Amino acid sequence: xxxxxxxxxxxxxxxxxEDRQALQPLLDENKCIEQWxxxxxxxDYVLRIVSYSLKHHQVIELVRNHGYMCYELT
Amino acid sequence: xxxxxxxxxxxxxxxTRDIEKENLxxxxxxxxxxxxxxxxxxxxxxxxxxxxSVATLYxxxxxxxxxxxxxxxxxxxxxGKSMLHNFDPEASFEDGLRQQWKNRYRDLINNPVLxxxxxxxxxxVYQDLFLSTLMEDALGKFKxxxxxxxxxxxxKEMPFEVYWSVxxxxxxxxxxxxxxxxxxxxxxxxxxxxxxxxxxxxxVKGLKK
Numbered sequence: 397x398x399x400x401x402x403x404x405x406x407x408x409x410x411x412x413x414e415d416r417q418a419l420q421p422l423l424d425e426n427k428c429i430e431q432w433x434x435x436x437x438x439x440d441y442v443l444r445i446v447s448y449s450l451k452h453h454q455v456i457e458l459v460r461n462h463g464y465m466c467y468e469l470t
Numbered sequence: 471x472x473x474x475x476x477x478x479x480x481x482x483x484x485x486t487r488d489i490e491k492e493n494l495x496x497x498x499x500x501x502x503x504x505x506x507x508x509x510x511x512x513x514x515x516x517x518x519x520x521x522x523s524v525a526t527l528y529x530x531x532x533x534x535x536x537x538x539x540x541x542x543x544x545x546x547x548x549x550g551k552s553m554l555h556n557f558d559p560e561a562s563f564e565d566g567l568r569q570q571w572k573n574r575y576r577d578l579i580n581n582p583v584l585x586x587x588x589x590x591x592x593x594x595v596y597q598d599l600f601l602s603t604l605m606e607d608a609l610g611k612f613k614x615x616x617x618x619x620x621x622x623x624x625x626k627e628m629p630f631e632v633y634w635s636v637x638x639x640x641x642x643x644x645x646x647x648x649x650x651x652x653x654x655x656x657x658x659x660x661x662x663x664x665x666x667x668x669x670x671x672x673x674v675k676g677l678k679k
Contacts, residue, residue, distance in 0.1 A: 400529045407524075435533035438513045442528050469525045 397403055402430075404452055405469040406443040406466065410434045426450075426458075442469060492530055499541055504586035508594050513537070542596040545587065546603030552577050554607065559614035563624040564674050567614050571641055572671055578642075579661070582649035619654050625677050636677055640669045 410416055416434050423432045423445075431446040443466065445455055452468045460465035486550045498519050503511055513534050515523040531537040542638035557569045591600045616633070619625045625633070647653040 403529055405525045405528045433532055433533075434529075435513070438534045440514055440524060442513070442524070442533070444528055444532060469528065470523060 398456060401420060402446055402448045403457055404445040404450065406445075406452075406455065406459070407440045407465075407467045407469045408434065408443045409465040410436075410441050410459075412436065414462065419459065419464065422462060423459065440469065486602075491520070491522060491526070495522070495527065495537075496541060496544070500545070501583055503541075504583045505588050507590055508538070508596075536642065538596055539599060542591060542600040543603045545591070547606075548602045548603045549577070549584075549588070550606060550608045550674050554611060555637075556618065557611065557615075559611045560618065561615070563619040563622075563678065566619070567637060567674065567677075568670065571666070574638070574641060575645065575666060578645045579648065581658075585645065585649065623679060626679050633677070637673060640673055641666075644669060 410419060413436065416436065417432045419434075423429055429445055429447050433444050435442045435444070443455075443459065447455075456466045456468065481621050495516065499511070499516055502516060502519065511525050511534075514524055517527050527537070529538070553570065553573050555569075555573050557573065558566065559567065588600075589599060616630075620627050644666060647659045651658060651660070653659040
């Protein structure tokens with residue numbers, strides 16, 4: 397059965413294109429992140445990360461250290 | 471370790487794709503947009519309406535735009551296929567147009583939500599995606615039919631919009647009245663097959679040379 401444990405999802409306050417751009421270098425440069433995007437069009441501003449090695453708490457720490465709210469989306 | 475605890479733990483961690491759930495998501499999304507439009511549509515509300523978690527939605531779809539784009543494409547494909555059902559581009563004007571009426575009537579009268587969703591799509595940023603998918607297969611066949619009826623001299627050449635308005639607007643107006651249960655000034659209305667084909671005969675009479 398196909399599983400999706402490599403898709404990590406977070407509710408954030410990354411609300412604008414500027415916010416997204418502020419985080420872009422951090423996430424782009426992280427070798428453990430295959431792919432990421434933020435849904436700026438929706439109310440939870442979901443950060444979606446594809447990573448086969450990172451754990452939720454590591455991403456939360458990374459994003460929070462950059463001044464944004466970040467909770468695991470359950 | 472307790473085996474039950476172990477299994478429960480793994481069931482929670484393991485997110486898997488569930489086709490039934492995916493179909494439910496598409497169905498509810500379509501209904502929500504048909505009735506409330508794109509502006510008030512949110513992933514959060516959709517998840518609640520489907521009794522699934524927001525996270526599950528984002529497993530299936532990258533973001534809201536991804537979900538809506540896929541919905542527009544699938545809907546366009548489905549509509550295109552349905553519009554071509556039993557349609558023969560080489561048929562006579564009357565037979566070919568009758569089949570097009572039958573196909574649209576069948577889709578829209580049985581499923582008013584489809585018509586409303588189409589209207590919302592046409593007024594949205596997903597319009598191009600929807601129409602290009604819809605017309606991918608259908609366009610060539612409709613064009614061939616329209617060329618045929620003119621070259622055979624059944625219908626005179628006219629701007630496409632004029633042809634379309636006369637050929638289809640009566641059908642859509644009757645379906646709309648019927649689905650809303652009322653015609654002008656709130657008069658109760660329910661479309662019968664007799665009325666539909668009466669209108670069709672008038673359309674054919676009007677368009678035939």
